[in-house]
Amino acid sequence: MSFFKRYLKEFMLAFGSLLFLSPIYIMFVNSFKDRSQLYENVLALPETLTFEHYIRAMDRMNFGLAFFNSMVITVISVFFIVILSSMTAWMLVRKDNVWSRIIFMTLIATMLIPFQTIMMPLLQLMDQIMQTTGIPMLNTRGGLIFMHIGFNASLAVFLYHGFIKSIPISLEESAEIDGANKLTVFWKIIFPILKPITVTVIILNVIQIWNDYLLPSLVLTDKDLRTIPLATFYFFGEFTIQWNQAMAGLVLTIIPVVIFYVFAQKHIIRGIGEGAVK
Template sequence: MRQKTNWVVTILLIIGSITILFPLYITIVNAFKTPQETAKSILALPQNFSFDNFTRAIEMTNFYQAFGNSFYITLFTVILTVLTNAMVAYAIARNMHRRAYRFLFYYLVSAMFIPFPIIMLPIVKQMSSLGLTNPTGLIILYVVYGLSFNVFLYVGYIKAIPKELEEAAIVDGCSRWGVFWRIIFPLLTPMNATVGILTTLWAWNDFLLPLVLLSERSHQTLPLVQYVFQSQFSVNYNLAFASYILALLPMILVYLFLQKWIISGVMKGAIK
């Protein structure tokens, strides 16, 4: 039987797609234009596609240093997040019958509803007093701030893993630590991938936390160096758009190739 088309949903999807694709089109098209061509029309295609804007953007932003900073911060954030958050979630998931662990779970989940600007200044002051206004401090904050959402995903997934697997391993002489690393952690591969990808997208694209925490220019990440195109009275949009594309391209590729892990992992963690 032929299904009827839901025109309301279809129209909403079309509007949503246009809302997303239209700014992306403007960014890409104007990244290859001269300021004169942009002044005439921001919608028209460039007369001659030129990569001069990209070359100048790389020079003005010190792109390779900023790229290295973003890569370093993102890499270690993902590694530490997956390792530590998985252990915390395992401890909570296997002890939810205890009041303390149940309280800890709901306490962590409730932290997702606290806006960062509310605690921004106290956090910056505390990190400054500890001498951690650098990439290392930023990595620590990313790992801690990601704990709430990641524990929520991990706990739902771990609950679906039969406890009999752990009991059998313990009978065979495996320690609790060994059970986690040899049995549980390999079974968490789909969720580890999901958490890793989401953390990568967040740490790479984040602007506010590096802005308020990093004190030295040599530590700036790719989102921060976009300020170089903005003067007191104007913005060089052509160079800015070119730089935006350079900064976003790695994460766009990551999402396009790994989006199935993100969607499936979130669904499994929420439903199970």
């Protein structure tokens, strides 16, 4: 009976893996097909291997510029999310008073608000800031980065907050006795200890910001500022859809995330393990 259960579990695992990978398979094989092959059988392998649709998709997407926009927005947003959120969480943990608890609970409460309910007031607020200060907040990479930092900081603070609570305060007190100031204590002692949770924060935010479509679609109107998800959307016309080029564009969209995951896989596993121990 145990033999049967073991193979049943393996079969269910293999079936579940195939089920989850099937959309990627369909997207990949259909990116090489012409229109007639695509409508005959979406599951069949392509009769010929050609990169014609990829070339057309890259040209239509202006892939180089879209990739540059996505990379700049993602890297800068994640950088500031990590720096600001880790420092905020550290201060909220160490300044354990009524105000710090109120601030922390306010940040947590913002995670429960659906973005769809605030997207229009957000645009109105950004427009008012732009008119009042002259700082361009809409249709700019900087404005989109600013909003990404604001929307993703609460989750990062929550993750850092729980991790920092497990770090003994005696480490900081010893450093301060030796003459270290607050910044030195944080950057030389605390921040290196935060590496496991920092990796987790980076991974979550890279995937979320890179794949985000809704916020960039509201903020960016200039064609030269489109991110990769925005550029991919324009394959889906109102009356016709070029499925082979759209599939090729979607494959190009996920390749950078897959490469990032492959290189970060070791750190992901280590981060989960060390975070669990903490």
